[in-house]
Amino acid sequence: MKRQGGTIYNYFKRNRSGLEQISSPGSPHPGTSQESPAESSLSSSPGVRVDRDDDKSQTGTITEECQAQHSPPSSVPSEEGSEASEQDDDPDPEQPEPEDVSSTAFAPSKGPSDISTSREEVPVQPHLSKYPKTLHGTSKRAFNSKWYTNNSWLEYSVSKNSCYCFACRHFSLPNAPDSAFTSDVGFSNWKKALSKEAGFKLHSRSELHINAMYAWSEFKKRKEVDQTLLNALNEKHKKKVQENRQYIKTIAEVLLLTATQNIPQRGHEESQESKNKGNFLTILDTIAKHDSFIQQRLEASGNAKYTSHNIQNEMLQTLADMVQKQIIAEVKESEVFSVMADETKDLKKKEQMSLVVRYYYNGAIHESFLCFQPAETLNAEGLSQMIVRCLERHGLDYRNNLVGQGYDGASVMSGKHSGVAAKIQSKARFAFYVHCNAHCLNLVLVDATKSVPEVVDFFALLQQLYNFISGSYVHLRWLDVQQKLYPSQQPRELQSLSDTRWACRYAACRNLRDRLPAVLKLLQDLSLEKHGERSVLARGLLSQIDLQFLGLLVTFCEVLGDAKCLSDMLQSSTLNLARAVDLVQSLKSTFHNYRNWCTSRQEKATKNKLKIPGLTDDELSRAEKLE
Incomplete structure (x- = not known):
């Protein structure tokens, strides 16, 4: 054996x-x-x-x-x-x-x-x-x-x-x-x-x-072979992971670009044969021309391109979550904060409420947009619950750290007993309510101008001039007249009036004042043409541009200019309450100085029995009413 x-x-x-x-x-x-x-x-x-x-x-x-x-x-x-x-x-x-x-x-x-x-x-x-x-x-x-x-x-x-x-x-x-x-x-x-x-x-x-x-010996050889094979597989895996990360990073950066520039991502036709695939795919194709790896991934067969609208929405939501987490981390570090909210309609006529948090971080005041929320109910109870749920969802201690609220002056928001501000303050006792100062300024201007009929007629005529000159034929003539009268300057456009932001009407008054000779020249030329309706409208508008209109135009250029300056400063994120009060008092003093100057000029003219050239007694009386 x-x-x-x-x-x-x-x-x-x-x-x-x-x-x-x-x-x-x-x-x-x-x-x-x-x-x-x-x-x-x-x-x-x-x-x-x-x-x-x-x-x-x-x-x-x-x-x-x-x-x-x-x-x-x-x-x-x-x-x-x-x-x-x-x-x-x-x-x-x-x-x-x-x-x-x-x-x-x-x-x-x-x-x-x-x-x-x-x-x-x-x-x-x-x-x-x-x-x-x-x-x-x-x-x-x-x-x-x-x-x-x-x-x-x-x-x-x-x-x-x-x-x-x-x-x-x-x-x-x-x-x-x-x-x-x-x-x-x-x-x-x-x-x-x-x-x-x-x-x-x-x-x-x-x-x-x-x-x-x-x-x-065989065990050591097998172990070395396995280790070598494992290292090779690991290297290949690491390379694949790195390539995937680079590709996803490129897509995310393109989405971030379109989001920050506020341009749409998708196109109507996104097939390979389409000549216009939309901003997102077009930018990716441009990058692929200079990056062979991106081009290979886009041209590869399969469904791992990550360019569908679902992937776009998912990535945008991920980027939004990252921004929200950063904002929440800063708010929690600063401890105390305030909120500002307002509801508005989107393009689909659906009510949405936007929420902004204001806080002090890293030596500066920040105002950061937090989220949009669909407003299912517009009563005080529903809106206050939406704000509270949003703060709770992000882990913010509003009961102890919320020190301010900022809304518009609507009764549902600013109601003393049953408004949104009152309901939130019942839960967060330090949440002091402040009516938006820029909104208050806008309401003052609206109420002040509506009380004077001549001012109402002035802004109505200003809007009619914008509508008339915006027509296709008249607009071409308007550009030609400006090139002749102001050859060395860029043509200007008349501005439409804003119903919600009266301070922005300053641009409409300023452009008309600076281009008034061109407007008069255009209306005179059109009134002499044999074109029935257009000529009649031109003669009617030309006849209403009288001395009273010119006086109101100059007056509102000064008044709205000062009001717009205050409105812009009130909307600054670095403005505090004390500074806002000082700015409002400064504007009030400026308006008082305008009134005192006009009153002194009127008293001097009356004492010396002087008459301003070109003004009738009726126009003088209307001027007194404006003062």
Whole structure:
């Protein structure tokens, strides 16, 4: 019968990593152990003893080796089967594919705790300045760290003062017999360590050690290959992730550009054949002309282009969430804050409420838009609940940190008992309500002008002039007249009047005042044409531009100019309440100075019985009413 070690080695050479097919995990086969070559070399050494049972072990020396035959396990091929397998080098076609060495069931390792405990480790080879000596015969001998050089498998236990074989401890089969280098006590016969027929050299020539070293070598090769393959896969994965991030970043930057520039993303026709795919895809195509990677992704087949409207909306929402998180973080850091809210209609005529937070952060006052919310109900209860839910959703402590509210003057918002301001202040006691000063200024101008009929007629005529000159034919004539009268200046357009922001009517009055000669020239030319309705309208408008109209035009250029300056300053995010009060008082003083100047001029004219040239008594009386 062939020796067991040679049979395993030959079978393993043919199957590379199929040790598990001839061995199974578990306890060794019962019976007496077979004598190993390493142990037989120690049997003649005097004073050396080995015991298998822990309770019968002596002082750690080895005196004799167990001489017994080890019956082979059932999984090991028989003698005839072994010879047949050696004659036939080709494996059975129906035999399953052998597994790698990493999945082979090896014998559990033995030994003290200060040496290796698993196959994944390396041999423990401590280098001590002085190793303990033991008595061998008449002389004392000790372990030498130079032995590591020619015996890479060697590892030393400081606690046991013994050495062990790393390969045999971790890569021997479960039914392999123990030797001095795999036992619990280890090998410590330093006198025989370098002997040719004993110690390290004899152990290195044993077939069990050769098998274990071969398995250890294959295990390291497999581990290196797996690590190399894993590194290659990781590098490829990292490159793919980096490319995907770069592509998504490009799309996000294009969306951010279109959002900040307030231009639409999508087009009516976004197919490949379309000549106008919309702003988003057109900008991406322009980038792709200078970036081959972007072009490759856009032209690739599949649905991973991330250019659909759903992806656009998702990315825009993600960007909006990032901005909101930054704003909320700043508000929480500043602690106290105030809110400003107003409702308006969108293009679909749906009511929406916009919410803005005002806070002090990093040495400056910030006003940041927080969100749009659809206004399902427009009563005080519904609007106040919308504001409260928005603050709670973002984790803002409005009960203790909300110190201000700013709305328009509508009763539903500013009601003293049941308005939005009152309902929120009942929950947040420090939320002081302030009526929007810019809105107050607009209401003052509206009420003041509506009380004077001449002023109402003046602005109505101003709007009629804008409507008439905006016509296609008249507008071309208007540009021609300006080029003739003002060749060195850019043409100006008359402005339409705003019903909600009266301070902005200053631009309409200013442009008409600066281009009044061109307006009169245009109306005179059109009134002389033989074009029925257009000529009649031109004569009618020309006849209404009298001295009273000119006086009101000059007056409102001054008044609205000062009011617009105040309106712009009141809307500044850095303006505080004290500064706003000072600006309002300054405008009131300016208007009082205008009135006093007109009154003094009128009194002086009356005292000296002077009459302003070109003004009739009726016009003077109307001027007195304006004052």
